[in-house]
Amino acid sequence: DRLSLWGGRFSGGPADALTELSRSTHFDWRLAPQDIAGSRAHARVLHSAGLLEKDELAGMLDALDRLEADVASGAFAAAPEDEDVHTALERGLIERAGPELGGKLRAGRSRNDQIATEVRMYLRAAAGMLAGKILDVVDALVGQAAAHPTAIMPGRTHLQHAQPVLLAHHLLAHAWPLLRDVQRFRDWDARAGISPYGSGALAGSSLGLDPDAVAADLGFDAAVENSIDGTASRDVVAEFAFVCAMTGVDLSRLSEDVVIWATKEFGFAGLDDAYSTGSSIMPQKKNPDVAELARGKSGRLIGDLAGLLATLKGLPLAYNRDLQEDKEPVFDAVDTLEVLLPAVSGMVATLRFDTERMSTLAPQGFSLATDIAEWLVRRGVPFRAAHEVAGACVRRCEEEGKDLPDLTDAELAQISDHLTPAVRDVLTIEGSVASRDGRGGTAPVRVSEQLARAQEQSGAL
Ligand code: ARG
Helix, strand or coil: CCCCCCCHHCCCCEEEEEEEHHHHHHHHHHHHHHHHHHHHHHHHHHCCCCCCHHHHHHHHHHHHHHHHHHHCCCCCCCCCCCCCCHHHHHHHHHHHHHHHHCCCCCCCCHHHHHHHHHHHHHHHHHHHCCCCCCHHHHHHHHHEEEHCCCCEEEEEEEEEEEEEEEEEHHHHHHHHHHHHHHHHHHHHHHHHHHEEEEECCCCCCCCCCHHHHHHHHHCEEEECHHHHHHHHHHHHHHHHHHHHHHHHHHCCCHHHHHHHHHHCCCCCEEECHHHCEEECCCCCCECCCCHHEEEEEEEEHHHHHHHHHHHHCCCCCEEEEEEEEHHHHHHHHHHHHHHHEEEEEEEEHHEEHHHHHHHHHHCCCCCCCHHHHHHHHHHHHHHHHHHHHEEEEEEEEHCCCCCCHHHCCCHHHHHHCEEEEEEEEHHHHHHHHCCCCCCCCCCCHHHHHHHHHHHHHHHCC
């Protein structure tokens, strides 16, 4: 009956409107496996504390096994009058173990410490799953970088031609943030791996139960230091949502490059048919929908984080029912990334680059002007003066409608005594990228080392 959890003090049942508002089984049912695992661990500490006889423990564990099987098969599901996953599963337990035995499991625990623990368990598994899918995107980027070791493209700042860079260098620049997102999930796990079970409603238990034993049973490193913190805090959930949002933003920036590259005007990359869509009216269209959905869904992931933080802001200690609102945003973040990541890794792995077009465009927009200036600096000219000389070269080219390598020896000499024909060595895109050979630079030797390190990190994570 509807009064089963708190019937003693109440003379009437809840209004239908309250039941409708209160119910969370439509989203917290996914925590049923964690709830049952928690119940098993709790039954064991009740037994250790002398509150369940040996045969009672066996009967309890047997009933929980049967309940778990029925949940998995769908034979047991939440009923409309069940408020949440915990109340539904307690009903299921009592149906299987009887009211006498089944009614003993609630001693010394509260839905407040149950839910705080179960969300952490669920998110720890989700973090591992998502990290694996992020690494698939990293591998796709690394694979494309390895397949294009020498291709040169226009490097941009402000979306304007800046300096030539290796395509592999640019692709790896998208891989590193994603590797850090995986590291963030790993770091986060150290904070998520602490169990709130045993905190009770807020103050702990008087029954001599061992929270550390429950923690170990459920795969946690330890139990929380503070039962109020254990039941009231959700920073660990918010931090998870942040890593999801950050991953979404990193995928969005990668995707924006793909959208631009796939335009006629850029023409740097073509999408595989399997990862693009057509138009219902325009027969010629091939649209980068995966990349656009990645951009769009990053907004949704940011919303999940922002909504959760707004829920937490200003909440007094300890548990408040507002905290039930933590689950939908964070589950949405998990579900969103779970479908998005494989699509992005497939899109990246199947991109076809027009490396010829990239290298044709790479020297345009006077992108080798910095090379002239730095060449002069290596010959002892102060950078300030060198910058002006290179700027004069650009101005001359603009006047004559040509590119820097087209300046004649006479024109170079006219601009500055320092500009001997040897400057032409750096006036090629190959010379330009090869010269940037410090650690982290775009020179092919450095990029192939970088590639190896990215592969190594991805393999180690
Ligand atoms: N369903 C709640 C949640 O998700 C847990 C139940 C706590 N309810 C309560 N009245 N103390 O946070």
